[in-house]
Amino acid sequence: MIAPQVLINGEADTMLDARDRGLSYGDGVFRTLRCEQGRLPHWRRHFAKLQADCLALGIACPAEALWLSDIARLAPGNAVVKLLVTRGVSMRGYACEMAAPVTRLTLVSALPSYPNGLYRDGVVTRLCDWRLTIQPGLAGIKHLNRLDQVMARREWSDPAIFDGLMLNTRGELVEGVMSNLFLACGGELYTHPLDDCGVAGVTRGLVLEAAQVLGIAVHEVPLTLAHLAGADEVMLCNSLVGLLPVRQCLGAAPGFPASWHARCLYMSLQDALKPLQAE
Amino acid sequence: MIAPQVLINGEADTMLDARDRGLSYGDGVFRTLRCEQGRLPHWRRHFAKLQADCLALGIACPAEALWLSDIARLAPGNAVVKLLVTRGVSMRGYACEMAAPVTRLTLVSALPSYPNGLYRDGVVTRLCDWRLTIQPGLAGIKHLNRLDQVMARREWSDPAIFDGLMLNTRGELVEGVMSNLFLACGGELYTHPLDDCGVAGVTRGLVLEAAQVLGIAVHEVPLTLAHLAGADEVMLCNSLVGLLPVRQCLGAAPGFPASWHARCLYMSLQDALKPLQAE
Numbered sequence: 158m159i160a161p162q163v164l165i166n167g168e169a170d171t172m173l174d175a176r177d178r179g180l181s182y183g184d185g186v187f188r189t190l191r192c193e194q195g196r197l198p199h200w201r202r203h204f205a206k207l208q209a210d211c212l213a214l215g216i217a218c219p220a221e222a223l224w225l226s227d228i229a230r231l232a233p234g235n236a237v238v239k240l241l242v243t244r245g246v247s248m249r250g251y252a253c254e255m256a257a258p259v260t261r262l263t264l265v266s267a268l269p270s271y272p273n274g275l276y277r278d279g280v281v282t283r284l285c286d287w288r289l290t291i292q293p294g295l296a297g298i299k300h301l302n303r304l305d306q307v308m309a310r311r312e313w314s315d316p317a318i319f320d321g322l323m324l325n326t327r328g329e330l331v332e333g334v335m336s337n338l339f340l341a342c343g344g345e346l347y348t349h350p351l352d353d354c355g356v357a358g359v360t361r362g363l364v365l366e367a368a369q370v371l372g373i374a375v376h377e378v379p380l381t382l383a384h385l386a387g388a389d390e391v392m393l394c395n396s397l398v399g400l401l402p403v404r405q406c407l408g409a410a411p412g413f414p415a416s417w418h419a420r421c422l423y424m425s426l427q428d429a430l431k432p433l434q435a436e
Numbered sequence: 437m438i439a440p441q442v443l444i445n446g447e448a449d450t451m452l453d454a455r456d457r458g459l460s461y462g463d464g465v466f467r468t469l470r471c472e473q474g475r476l477p478h479w480r481r482h483f484a485k486l487q488a489d490c491l492a493l494g495i496a497c498p499a500e501a502l503w504l505s506d507i508a509r510l511a512p513g514n515a516v517v518k519l520l521v522t523r524g525v526s527m528r529g530y531a532c533e534m535a536a537p538v539t540r541l542t543l544v545s546a547l548p549s550y551p552n553g554l555y556r557d558g559v560v561t562r563l564c565d566w567r568l569t570i571q572p573g574l575a576g577i578k579h580l581n582r583l584d585q586v587m588a589r590r591e592w593s594d595p596a597i598f599d600g601l602m603l604n605t606r607g608e609l610v611e612g613v614m615s616n617l618f619l620a621c622g623g624e625l626y627t628h629p630l631d632d633c634g635v636a637g638v639t640r641g642l643v644l645e646a647a648q649v650l651g652i653a654v655h656e657v658p659l660t661l662a663h664l665a666g667a668d669e670v671m672l673c674n675s676l677v678g679l680l681p682v683r684q685c686l687g688a689a690p691g692f693p694a695s696w697h698a699r700c701l702y703m704s705l706q707d708a709l710k711p712l713q714a715e
Contacts, residue, residue: 172451183462251589302581310530
């Protein structure tokens with residue numbers, strides 16, 4: 158376990174002002190990305206998403222050069238890089254001080270190792286009891302209000318369970334606690350539109366592009382547990398793990414795929430993602 | 437503007453570990469209360485609510501003696517006291533380390549002054565565009581996921597507007613950005629049940645008790661803008677300001693009450709609250 162390294166507003170520091178609005182209200186956004194041998198795959202997309210999320214909350218996104226300088230100083234090699242922006246320090250109360258500078262955090266921590274077997278055999282998931290909040294105003298944004306994920310993640314401690322799948326309060330199947338979700342059925346791809354809940358991850362966007370390259374039809378539609386139970390293949394993705402097949406969802410569905418040589422769409426998408434990974 | 441004073445885990449410090457889950461995920465709860473000449477009105481209720489909110493999130497609430505010792509050391513006199521608990525510091529990822537100690541913050545800041553005129557003439561409010569999230573799992577809890585309030589509060593900067601009234605995503609009238617809401621109609625009291633959204637404030641509880649003492653019927657039911665427009669009186673409450681009449685809700689309703697000598701329920705409730713305030 159490597160102790161994370163942290164820069165706060167570009168200074169080597171691990172301590173943050175207790176009056177920061179990130180703490181008081183979760184008033185900020187973040188990104189989690191891989192650093193591979195000093196390279197940042199899909200940096201342009203991650204930074205664009207950080208900017209878009211800041212804009213959605215009315216937070217001034219720190220300039221790209223500042224983030225890149227932070228990351229260079231932390232010299233991460235192979236690591237998880239976390240970027241976090243808050244609306245800064247303010248006096249008590251919800252009202253913002255417009256002139257207050259934002260707080261910029263850059264954190265580096267050890268890259269988890271994902272055994273090859275996960276990509277071949279698939280991961281085990283479970284169905285969470287905790288339901289995702291519906292909030293069109295915050296849908297898609299990777300903000301710091303993450304109690305839904307915290308509460309859902311508290312439902313299991315078995316390390317054999319890779320992630321939990323979550324329904325929203327309307328009962329639609331949306332995503333994993335820490336991943337986006339794709340179902341394959343009849344050679345086509347299905348995923349929740351994330352128009353009123355969920356996080357629109359960068360890797361989700363890459364999978365959608367890979368599907369387009371392959372000419373696979375994608376349906377961004379509300380999903381149900383019936384869709385899950387009837388799926389030929391199920392996949393999770395996020396920026397750390399990439400795209401992973403799901404082989405089981407405890408409490409909701411039998412194994413996927415029906416036969417092990419039938420993981421067609423997953424294999425095709427993984428192939429199509431490779432040139433995108435090189436970006 | 438008095439600089440707040442802060443204790444972190446009982447130490448005189450203003451800086452918090454940047455890996456605290458309060459910052460990363462809004463994984464914690466808080467209380468805001470008055471200190472009047474060194475006294476803490478309704479302390480038992482505030483501490484009970486802090487305990488209940490911690491319990492709901494599975495966070496170990498620090499012992500009462502620790503909070504009281506913190507507050508005594510900060511010697512606030514007349515002040516706003518804010519108590520904040522987070523699930524503590526953890527490595528990256530939503531999973532909690534069960535043994536991790538919680539983080540306890542005690543902050544003191546200047547007590548705002550509320551002119552007597554507010555209590556006599558009522559305050560001006562506005563109707564917010566931002567809708568409150570529906571989440572039964574978090575309803576009533578004063579947790580650190582407060583982007584709804586931040587985004588709603590960003591809608592106005594006019595200091596003449598005391599608070600914004602909020603509808604939830606289902607269109608029900610729930611509460612103010614920083615207050616709970618009561619409507620009076622036909623001599624009876626109406627307030628949202630807060631069963632799937634909102635914050636169940638301590639002062640709201642006191643108003644409900646005062647109504648009971650007075651024999652005023654209270655209906656905890658979903659409210660609409662039609663209820664607001666048809667109300668005889670409208671009131672806001674929180675632990676800092678107590679109970680306040682509303683004289684206008686910009687964008688939603690004409691003035692309240694219809695005639696200035698008709699603020700009957702408000703006056704009665706204020707009287708009934710006095711002995712409770714002395715608790």
